[in-house]
Amino acid sequence: MDIGPYSFEEFLERASAFHGNPAPGLVIGGYMVELARSRLPQRTIFDAVVETPKCLPDAVQLLTPCSIGNGWMKVINWGLYALTLYDKYTGKGVRVWLDPERLEKWPEIRAWYLKLKPAREQDKDRLLNEMRRAGGSVCGVSPVRVKIEEFKKKSRGAIEICSVCKEGYPSNDGSVCRKCQQASPYMEIES
Amino acid sequence: MDIGPYSFEEFLERASAFHGNPAPGLVIGGYMVELARSRLPQRTIFDAVVETPKCLPDAVQLLTPCSIGNGWMKVINWGLYALTLYDKYTGKGVRVWLDPERLEKWPEIRAWYLKLKPAREQDKDRLLNEMRRAGGSVCGVSPVRVKIEEFKKKSRGAIEICSVCKEGYPSNDGSVCRKCQQASPYMEIES
Numbered sequence: 603m604d605i606g607p608y609s610f611e612e613f614l615e616r617a618s619a620f621h622g623n624p625a626p627g628l629v630i631g632g633y634m635v636e637l638a639r640s641r642l643p644q645r646t647i648f649d650a651v652v653e654t655p656k657c658l659p660d661a662v663q664l665l666t667p668c669s670i671g672n673g674w675m676k677v678i679n680w681g682l683y684a685l686t687l688y689d690k691y692t693g694k695g696v697r698v699w700l701d702p703e704r705l706e707k708w709p710e711i712r713a714w715y716l717k718l719k720p721a722r723e724q725d726k727d728r729l730l731n732e733m734r735r736a737g738g739s740v741c742g743v744s745p746v747r748v749k750i751e752e753f754k755k756k757s758r759g760a761i762e763i764c765s766v767c768k769e770g771y772p773s774n775d776g777s778v779c780r781k782c783q784q785a786s787p788y789m790e791i792e793s
Numbered sequence: 794m795d796i797g798p799y800s801f802e803e804f805l806e807r808a809s810a811f812h813g814n815p816a817p818g819l820v821i822g823g824y825m826v827e828l829a830r831s832r833l834p835q836r837t838i839f840d841a842v843v844e845t846p847k848c849l850p851d852a853v854q855l856l857t858p859c860s861i862g863n864g865w866m867k868v869i870n871w872g873l874y875a876l877t878l879y880d881k882y883t884g885k886g887v888r889v890w891l892d893p894e895r896l897e898k899w900p901e902i903r904a905w906y907l908k909l910k911p912a913r914e915q916d917k918d919r920l921l922n923e924m925r926r927a928g929g930s931v932c933g934v935s936p937v938r939v940k941i942e943e944f945k946k947k948s949r950g951a952i953e954i955c956s957v958c959k960e961g962y963p964s965n966d967g968s969v970c971r972k973c974q975q976a977s978p979y980m981e982i983e984s
Contacts (some may be wrong), residue, residue: 620854621863628862651979653972660862663811663854670861670868671819671851672812677861677980678970681949681963684979697982699960711841716952716961742960748980759874761907769933770891770907772872780871781844788869789877789939791888 603737605632606639606665613664621660623759626714626726627683629689629733630740631661634698637738638687639666641745649690650675651748652681653699661685673778686746693748701742708732711740715737794928796823797830797856801925804855812851817905817917818874820924821931823854824887828929829878831856832887832936841866842882844873844890856984867944874906877937884939892933899923902931 605613613632614624618619621628642648650668652659655677661671662685674690688695705712713719717741727782758772766777796804804823805815812819820826833839841859843850846868853876859865869912879886901920904910936943948965955970962970 617936621860622858622865653839655861657822657862660860663860663862667813668856669851670846671854672816672849673846674813681966682960682970682972684960688980692936693980695980697980698828702954702961703959708920723905744982746982752979763893768892769873769875770893775872776889779873781873789879789886789888789937791935791937 603633603734605629606636608632614662614730617660619665621657623655624730626733627657628664629730630660630683630700630711631658631685631753633733633736634663634685634700634741635687636660637741637743638685638696638698639655641743642687642689644690646689647691648687648695648746649684649747649753652677652690653680653684655679656683673755679775688746688748688750693750695746695748697746698738698741700740705744708736708740711736719738724778736793767783794925795892796820796870797827799823807855808851811855812848815921816848816918817924818848819852819855819912820921821874821891821902822849822876823942824924824927824929825932826852826878826956828932828934829876829889830936830941833878833880837880838882839878839886840843840939840944842877842879843868844871844875846867846870849874849876851927875939877939878936879941880940881938883943886937886939888935888937889929889932891931895931895933899927899931 617624617628650660650662659677662675663669684699686695686697700715712733714729759774761770762773764771764782766778766782808815808819841853850868853866854860875890876885877888891906901923905920950965952961953964955962955968955973957973
């Protein structure tokens, strides 16, 4: 089954180029994106919410104008393999998720999704082949209304110069930037 | 000045295709990515941390193998226009940031970065032209050591079926999935 404007093989190539490898999560994610899009009225200007940071956001970035950097895609870490595309002005949209009840016919997809075997025991060719045949048929679909006001950008004020590191930072964050408010949880700066 | 493997014009085109428009933040971000990469030993296998969700993550996604979905790029919302590329095995890397002290010569970049005028008053051609001429010269660079253990993936356990919504979720999240633990902060599911 094609994935949006791409043949299955073309999508694998694009997935590899962007994501480093044609991960199964990206392939089934491609079908999920296209299923959600097909249920929106044509020419809807949509934003996206993805409920896991794993793989699925890259399917959205490959197939839609939404990206993490342009803010049209939000990522929520609920650990759910689900995404929503919705009209950015009204919030009306469609949520699509992998539905365990639809996986009985697809043992490799089921084993992958429910983590029933270690990655090294997966038969990746079989898994991708099942995904190619199943397409969006393994997904649940539901209309949703996204509370768009929750996602409105909250201004963090003017940009000031941090008195400690001399970088620009949002003034609403306090008297110094967030990095300088605490020992960095993620790195040591060497001098 | 070229941006990685692209001429300036080619990068604008790729930025438009991926991000929706050739945003200034993506253009200066491209120079920041290439500056950081140039300071890593050749053939370093690197991951990325970006300190703002605005624009800059897309420069990383366009120019490196790191993406939000493959987990090689992390986004921290510190509101700082800065990024770090680091050796994924040792944590040794390079942090690059826009340095206000280097912007005296570049009034449009300075006005954009410090939000000194409303977007509609920006002269975007002049801004992009300044960025093209300035390249990475407006950036600070510092060696850093990233605490890679902070970014280690923490397993959220086996996948179970949520007794409420019947979707698969990480068992460590509790007796039902995160979505069903609370009224969804972001949407109403219609039936």
